[in-house]
Amino acid sequence: MENQVVIVGAGIIGLATALHLQKFGYQVTVVDKNGIGAGASFGNAGHFATEQVFPLADPELLLKVPQMLCDPLGPFRIKFNYFYKAIPWFVRFMREMLPEKRIKNSTSIAVLNSQAIKEMQILLEYCNRPELIQQNGSFLVFESTPVKEVERKYQAYKSTGIPVTFLTSKDLHELEPSLSPDIQFALYFTDTAHTPDPKLICEALAAKVIENGGEIRQLDVTEINFQHEQVLLNGNASFKAKRVTLKAEKAVIAAGAWSKSLLEDLGYKVPLEAERGYHLMLNHHSQLKRPVTSYERKCIITPMTEGTRIAGMVEFGGMELEATKGISNRFLVHGKALLPELKSISSSDEQEEWMGFRPSLPDSLPVFGSTKHENVFVNFGHQHLGLTWSAITGKLVAQKMSDQKVDFDLTPYNINRF
Incomplete structure (x- = not known):
């Protein structure tokens, strides 16, 4: 023994x-x-x-929660019949x-x-x-956020010692030309990595x-x-x-x-708490070289060996309730807005929707x-x-x-x- x-x-x-x-x-x-x-x-x-050096418990989040909960394409949900069970966790979270x-x-x-x-x-x-880890960096992109707010985020990351570069739309599209022209700014985290699978x-x-x-x-x-x-x-x-x-x-x-x-x-x-996360796996190989996260849409697109994965959903509903239907529509809407090459993909195309539990x-x-x-x-x-x-x-x-x-x-x- x-x-x-x-x-x-x-x-x-x-x-x-x-x-x-x-x-x-x-x-x-x-x-x-x-x-x-x-x-x-x-x-x-x-x-x-x-x-990601900042804890999820952010006071700025409190002002955004009502809007996210009311938005059918938003990144945050609480199952109605799980709300009361989640209250003790949220009380600790706010502390x-x-x-x-x-x-x-x-x-x-x-x-x-x-x-x-x-x-x-x-x-x-x-x-x-x-080869299962590729250190090509990643982007946090901004479509409608005022430049002063983007600069504030940039300085916040920089002050913690994170290697980060502020990019204009032109700078970004030289690195990732397939991204939407509607993206105005980006933060380029040069030392992050991703896996193709x-x-x-x-x-x-x-x-x-x-x-x-x-x-x-x-x-x-x-x-x-x-x-x-x-x-x-x-x-x-x-x-x-x-x-x-x-x-x-x-x-x-x-x-x-x-x-x-x-x-x-x-x-x-x-x-x-079992924080429920979702992804949509598309049978489509994009031109992206690295992960791209949207600041406004709160989702991430990652190029993978088997296609393109779109993720980024937080749902509180425990481990017993069924997965919420229709999440793939949210991912497709945001994915197409960020990556125009996805616009030809319909909901009937070959794709895989998944739900799992993050231990948070x-x-x-x-x-x-x-x-x-x-x-x-x-x-x-x-x-x-x-x-x-x-x-x-x-x-x-x-x-x-x-x-x-x-x-x-x-x-x-x-x-x-x-």
Whole structure:
């Protein structure tokens, strides 16, 4: 049983953690009820968003929420029959808007961002798949926003040390000529990156875990117990329709939005909300070279191997209610406005609409590191930055578990902060 660890969650967070633990000599078993990269790790926008240093809890957001909720093409929705359940989370979210909290949270976000792309590059080199991350930068584009507001945003990013360039319409279209002429300004984040296929990253990490002697199993873990300094993980192997118990020296909970219920059994009340995100995958290869995010439309277009992905939706509706119908229409409207080459695409063309769950916490920080149970560790709650932070948080958790020197102070991300 020595150096045996079970990781609950075969998304990109759990797989990155598994690989780092193997480097420290652990025997790793990764379990997931849906398989490799089946959730948000599959459906994200593919953007390594290291420019996003500002917490989502922004006082300016309060004035915009009513308009976004009333706009049928807007980026924010709350399911009517879920509103009251979400109130406690929103109360905590608004508390994080206090200036001192925003500064503290922004600093902690920036610390992770500073090493995020480098660590993913190292991990993909290790997996012999370096082409799965492309560091071509990204754009934040503005159509109708006054230039003074664009300049204010530019200075805000620049003041935090983010490599950013202010572009006029002419400058932008020299770099991305296929974008709409209606775009007046852009911020060019030169050091960000994207992947042509998030699912392939998960598969590459999983293949390396197996190559290193690890195991990946489909198992729905429903209960965690302890016995003689061992962790017992009980779950259902649906394909065999039987109850299974796994024993290990240590366990890591990296199950994304499903982590909350597992940790409740261990006495933790984590304010984790399953923020529902959507994407539209078009069977169309655009001329874009890098991700483009619209400031006004709050959506992102990413060129991918299988076509063009349009994402950018926040919906609060829990994990049980059905997906909202018609989201693809919103994405098509905004996509066509930003990228005229999409205008020939109709709603009947070959496309794929997807919904998944972002594990989001009110302070925009993930939870990772140790817990009050010395043989249980956590790595979840990465909200919109799961792809971005997967390699760096996986490394930090592995360092902590192995009693190695940890690269950063983990206090801001500790589960006991709530």
